[in-house]
Every structure is written in C-alpha cells, then in structure tokens.
Amino acid sequence: VTLxxxxxxxxxxxxxxxxxxxxxxxxxxxxxxxxxQQDLQKQLQWLFTLRSPGDKxxxxxxxADYLATRVTDTxxxxxxxxxxxxxxxxxxxxxxxxxxxxxxxxxxxGSKLTVL
Amino acid sequence: TQTVSQSDAHVTVFEGDSVELRCNYSYGGxxxxxxxxxxxxxxxxxxxxxxxxxxxVQGVNGFEAEFSKSDSSFHxxxxxxxxxxxxxxxxxxxxxxxxxKLVFGQGTILKVYL
Numbered sequence: 001v002t003l004x005x006x007x008x009x010x011x012x013x014x015x016x017x018x019x020x021x022x023x024x025x026x027x028x029x030x031x032x033x034x035x036x037q038q039d040l041q042k043q044l045q046w047l048f049t050l051r052s053p054g055d056k057x058x059x060x061x062x063x064a065d066y067l068a069t070r071v072t073d074t075x076x077x078x079x080x081x082x083x084x085x086x087x088x089x090x091x092x093x094x095x096x097x098x099x100x101x102x103x104x105x106x107x108x109x110g111s112k113l114t115v116l
Numbered sequence: 117t118q119t120v121s122q123s124d125a126h127v128t129v130f131e132g133d134s135v136e137l138r139c140n141y142s143y144g145g146x147x148x149x150x151x152x153x154x155x156x157x158x159x160x161x162x163x164x165x166x167x168x169x170x171x172x173v174q175g176v177n178g179f180e181a182e183f184s185k186s187d188s189s190f191h192x193x194x195x196x197x198x199x200x201x202x203x204x205x206x207x208x209x210x211x212x213x214x215x216x217k218l219v220f221g222q223g224t225i226l227k228v229y230l
Contacts, residue, residue, distance in 0.1 A: 044206065
C-alpha cells in the first residue's frame with residue numbers, strides 16, 4: 001500500500017531556476033511528514049518535519065536553498081532553489097507523536113532533480 | 117550529536133551465502149537504531165529497529181540485526197541471500213526526542229550474484 005505520492009518523479013532544472021515539489025499523504029494515520037535529501041553520493045540528510053497546515057520553514061544547505069510548506073493535513077510542498085548539483089528529495093511520513101521517534105519512517109518514491 | 121558509520125561501501129556475495137552488513141554508531145544517550153533498504157530508483161523501505169530488550173531483532177524477508185552496546189554496533193545479517201536482496205542498505209540512528217530526524221550512515225551496496 002502506497003502511503004505517499006510524490007510529483008514530479010523527475011525534473012530537469014535549468015541552472016538558477018526554482019522547482020516546486022509536492023507530496024500527498026494517502027493515510028491520515030501517519031501525519032508527521034518530513035523531507036529528506038539524498039545527494040549524488042547517496043548520502044541522506046533530514047531537512048524538515050512539518051506537522052500542521054500553515055507550518056513553513058526555510059533552510060540553506062550546500063548546493064540548494066529550500067522552502068517547505070505544510071499546505072493541508074495531506075499535502076506537503078517543497079520549493080528548491082539555487083540548486084548547483086543534482087539530488088533526490090524524499091517525502092516521509094510516520095505515526096509518532098511529537099517527541100516520540102521510534103525510527104520507523106515510510107518513504108515516498110522520490111523526486112529526482114537534475115541540473116541542466 | 118549522533119553519528120553512524122557503515123565501514124563497507126560494497127559487499128559482494130553469491131546467492132545462498134550468508135551476509136553481514138556492519139554499522140557502528142556514536143551517541144551518549146538512548147537511541148533508536150534501524151535499518152532500511154533502497155532498491156535502485158526507489159525510496160527507502162524500513163527493515164527493522166531496536167530500542168531496548170532482546171538485542172537480536174527480526175525484520176522482514178529473513179533479515180535480523182544484533183545490538184551491541186559494548187561495541188556500539190548494530191550489524192545486519194541474513195543467513196541465505198537471494199539475488200533480489202541486491203540493493204543499498206542504510207543504518208540509521210535517532211534520539212527519542214529528535215522528532216522525525218534520522219541520521220543515516222553512508223550506505224552499503226550489496227550485490228548478490230547468481
């Protein structure tokens with residue numbers, strides 16, 4: 001059973017252009033949604049966790065700037081800007097309450113971004 | 117700060133062989149330890165986790181892992197691998213208070229030959 005739907009799955013991004021990613025939660029029993037990035041060397045890094053509609057966060061990392069938004073209880077978005085190297089962004093969800101992290105996440109299929 | 121180290125970047129075995137993928141961590145407090153599998157072109161899938169109790173935990177598809185506090189390790193094992201087990205395996209640690217943030221190791225690419 002697929003818990004998360006990510007789109008687009010692939011995108012060619014002209015250098016300097018921003019891209020918007022979307023993640024849809026299919027089961028409301030897993031409301032804690034997060035974004036992780038995976039670089040070209042396959043290293044994974046947590047970016048954000050947003051629980052409530054209206055939550056927003058920004059972060060700048062080597063190679064990209066991020067803006068994450070929890071739009072609704074079932075939709076999470078990520079804007080990626082100033083990307084200098086390709087990467088894959090994964091949406092995750094889990095059932096844990098705030099502060100209770102058992103380490104079990106469910107991952108989407110990812111959005112693979114390539115810089116032109 | 118939690119850190120995770122997977123010392124083997126690549127492991128190659130034949131179908132039917134046993135395999136052990138190594139994971140060492142450093143952290144001073146209580147942590148959750150978990151393993152994930154990533155097939156090419158897909159997201160990660162949870163295999164198993166440990167927090168307390170029996171140090172040997174069973175996961176899906178015949179995988180198990182053993183926690184060792186003295187060695188700061190959480191190695192993953194399978195007694196008899198199948199070619200479909202070829203994938204990248206990630207060890208992860210998380211503190212109970214860190215929300216949904218997992219810290220992942222570098223990953224181990226497992227190749228199973230027929």
